[in-house]
Amino acid sequence: MKTITCSLVFLLLVISASAQNFNDLKKKAEKKLTLPSTPKGFTEEEAGKALKEALSKGAVNGSATVSKLDGYFGNPKIKIPFPPDAKKIEDKLRGIGLNKECDDVILSVNRAAEDAGSSAKDIFTKVISEMTISDAINIVKGADNAGTEYLKAKSRAMLVEAFKPIIKASLDKVGATKNWELVITKYNKIPFVEKVNPDLVQYATEKAIDGLFVKVAEEELQIRKDPIARTSDLLKKVFGG
Numbered sequence: 001m002k003t004i005t006c007s008l009v010f011l012l013l014v015i016s017a018s019a020q021n022f023n024d025l026k027k028k029a030e031k032k033l034t035l036p037s038t039p040k041g042f043t044e045e046e047a048g049k050a051l052k053e054a055l056s057k058g059a060v061n062g063s064a065t066v067s068k069l070d071g072y073f074g075n076p077k078i079k080i081p082f083p084p085d086a087k088k089i090e091d092k093l094r095g096i097g098l099n100k101e102c103d104d105v106i107l108s109v110n111r112a113a114e115d116a117g118s119s120a121k122d123i124f125t126k127v128i129s130e131m132t133i134s135d136a137i138n139i140v141k142g143a144d145n146a147g148t149e150y151l152k153a154k155s156r157a158m159l160v161e162a163f164k165p166i167i168k169a170s171l172d173k174v175g176a177t178k179n180w181e182l183v184i185t186k187y188n189k190i191p192f193v194e195k196v197n198p199d200l201v202q203y204a205t206e207k208a209i210d211g212l213f214v215k216v217a218e219e220e221l222q223i224r225k226d227p228i229a230r231t232s233d234l235l236k237k238v239f240g241g
Helices: 002-034 044-066 084-095 099-117 120-129 133-141 146-173 176-188 200-225 233-239
Strands: none
Touching (some): 044 120, 044 133, 044 146, 044 200, 044 233, 084 099, 084 176, 099 146, 099 176, 146 200, 176 200, 200 233
């Protein structure tokens, strides 16, 4: 009887230990499943350097693309149209045969944005150089445009400050300001229309920066998704490929 009792106790202990081990394994598995996916095979320092390299590459390429002739004007994704609050002006003026005047405004605004585009490179370089390792790790783990959104948050105010005088000077140089004033004056002379006078420089500045970030986002996505775009061993190690 004593032997049977001891055996039962031993069996219960084994079952209890097995159950505990199973529970421990279950908890570990559940914990692993709930953890966010993390990059493997490289250090945090390498991830930070790779991210900075990727963003620098994307920012430089994006700036170079938009600052070329037709960088804005020839790209339907970022071409700057008439200001939305001035669309009724464009429609009314085209309706009375002033197509060339409207086209001249659109062309000159896009040319001004192209003139300003190259000034973004130094601003992006400064922002990227100040990025922390923690920022970089979060961006590597983040969405496909996480780096672009970081740059946007950190640099937009500086970009507005840098772009605005360049765009104003460019608009003046090519006669856009004059064309705009001519268009607005002609519109405001039309009987029974509500008088308007949108700020062309501010509008062109904001749209130029929006277009720039569209291109930077495209560059970031390419590096994340396309092995061919990873042009260094470090980029290949961190982003794959």
